[in-house]
Amino acid sequence: MFTDYDPGYEQIRSGVGSLCEKFPAEYWRDLDRSSAYPTQFIDALTEAGYLAALIPTEYGGAGLDLKAACVILETIQRAGCNGAACHAQMYIMGTLLRHGSETQKGQYLPDLAAGKLRLQAFGVSEPTCGTDTTRIQTTAVRDGDDYVITGQKTWISRSEHTDLMLLLARTTPREEVVKPTLGMSVFLVDLREDVGSSVTIRPIETMINHSTTEVFFDGFRVPAENLIGAEGEGFRYILDGMNAERVLIAAECVGDARYFVTRASDYANEREVFDRPIGQNQGVQFPIADAHMKTEAAALMVEKAATLFDDDETCGAEANMAKYLASEASWSAADVCMQTFGGFAFSTEYDIERKFRETRLYQIAPISTNLILSHVATHVLGMPKSF
Numbered sequence: 001m002f003t004d005y006d007p008g009y010e011q012i013r014s015g016v017g018s019l020c021e022k023f024p025a026e027y028w029r030d031l032d033r034s035s036a037y038p039t040q041f042i043d044a045l046t047e048a049g050y051l052a053a054l055i056p057t058e059y060g061g062a063g064l065d066l067k068a069a070c071v072i073l074e075t076i077q078r079a080g081c082n083g084a085a086c087h088a089q090m091y092i093m094g095t096l097l098r099h100g101s102e103t104q105k106g107q108y109l110p111d112l113a114a115g116k117l118r119l120q121a122f123g124v125s126e127p128t129c130g131t132d133t134t135r136i137q138t139t140a141v142r143d144g145d146d147y148v149i150t151g152q153k154t155w156i157s158r159s160e161h162t163d164l165m166l167l168l169a170r171t172t173p174r175e176e177v178v179k180p181t182l183g184m185s186v187f188l189v190d191l192r193e194d195v196g197s198s199v200t201i202r203p204i205e206t207m208i209n210h211s212t213t214e215v216f217f218d219g220f221r222v223p224a225e226n227l228i229g230a231e232g233e234g235f236r237y238i239l240d241g242m243n244a245e246r247v248l249i250a251a252e253c254v255g256d257a258r259y260f261v262t263r264a265s266d267y268a269n270e271r272e273v274f275d276r277p278i279g280q281n282q283g284v285q286f287p288i289a290d291a292h293m294k295t296e297a298a299a300l301m302v303e304k305a306a307t308l309f310d311d312d313e314t315c316g317a318e319a320n321m322a323k324y325l326a327s328e329a330s331w332s333a334a335d336v337c338m339q340t341f342g343g344f345a346f347s348t349e350y351d352i353e354r355k356f357r358e359t360r361l362y363q364i365a366p367i368s369t370n371l372i373l374s375h376v377a378t379h380v381l382g383m384p385k386s387f
């Protein structure tokens with residue numbers, strides 16, 4: 001299980017742990033310095049079958065549940081590695097699995113499971129609409145056997161390291177639908193084809209090594225057979241995927257938080273100042289104990305959300321709460337770890353500053369803390385919506 005108390009996932013935990021040992025801190029430090037993609041790490045995870053965890057066995061995957069995927073990502077982060085380069089493959093797959101046609105699944109899933117294809121990019125965010133996804137401007141207009149895509153996406157991570165992208169575009173203008181969440185559709189976009197000048201990908205320089213990009217579509221043609229499910233229902237389909245995404249990213253945050261708590265307590269035991277370990281001072285040890293408790297409480301919520309998801313139960317509230325609590329726990333553990341290491345936390349060779357930067361992302365992406373607070377206030381507690 002996701003907490004350490006259930007031995008059910010021990011084999012996965014130890015398998016992923018051994019794989020991560022082959023990718024020590026220097027590997028991640030070098031990539032961070034050169035803003036490079038962790039190709040070898042991704043290849044190793046793919047070869048070992050971990051990225052096909054959620055693909056059913058009939059398509060060549062491992063047929064595991066979301067809890068198992070959580071264990072994989074949590075173990076990666078806890079080991080000091082970074083699953084951000086691959087986590088999308090796990091949650092994007094859900095939209096194809098749940099809403100794709102048999103033909104689409106037969107065409108793509110076996111190659112994804114075998115590691116011959118990568119589905120690593122999720123194209124939702126746009127520069128002008130922010131979190132209000134119903135206002136996306138990218139359009140897909142039917143023309144014969146194709147849809148013609150025009151628009152700009154931003155923050156689309158791993159676009160340069162994927163074969164396929166799951167893309168959300170408007171097929172009916174917002175003004176012409178009864179509900180703003182209708183009229184958007186999801187497409188499986190094949191970036192391997194000769195896209196010519198109709199797709200332009202521009203990397204965005206960021207404070208973390210995340211391979212994120214802007215993507216411009218200028219009359220890009222996607223065969224109509226690559227539409228997933230029914231036209232206009234795309235928002236509903238990606239919401240399913242978003243719940244999985246929130247739970248998986250929450251699991252990563254728990255892994256980060258455990259990494260920081262371990263690093264902080266080890267250092268507090270080793271570092272001697274005033275002739276005693278700094279961890280002997282309660283001013284140093286209490287914040288670490290506090291971070292540990294917040295982490296383990298968040299892990300329980302992640303486990304609850306993953307269990308509901310696996311049982312096909314409604315899990316929107318729990319997925320959001322898990323993501324909120326786990327990202328708060330990892331950020332507070334990161335801050336405590338920085339403080340515990342003192343000046344050495346700023347030295348790249350200790351890796352704390354890099355992990356600190358990396359875990360900060362999860363208070364903003366894939367959904368910001370304010371939007372989760374708003375979801376819980378209005379959808380769970382029944383208070384009026386402010387927007």
Ligand SMILES: Cc1cc2nc3c(=O)[nH]c(=O)nc-3n(C[C@H](O)[C@H](O)[C@H](O)COP(=O)(O)OP(=O)(O)OC[C@H]3O[C@@H](n4cnc5c(N)ncnc54)[C@H](O)[C@@H]3O)c2cc1C
Nearest residue numbers: 122123124125130131155156157210365366367368370387
């Ligand atoms: C490194 C990185 C990688 C990413 N990867 C992807 C990706 O692969 N695919 C993808 O589609 N997107 C991706 N994103 C985008 C990410 O999902 C968005 O940045 C995130 O959802 C927040 O949207 P925004 O940046 O437009 O913020 P905005 O919506 O502009 O919000 C800005 C701030 O205002 C607050 N705010 C806005 N409205 C309200 C309100 N009504 N009440 C209270 N507070 C409010 C928000 O909480 C936030 O703090 C990535 C982002 C980053 C930084």
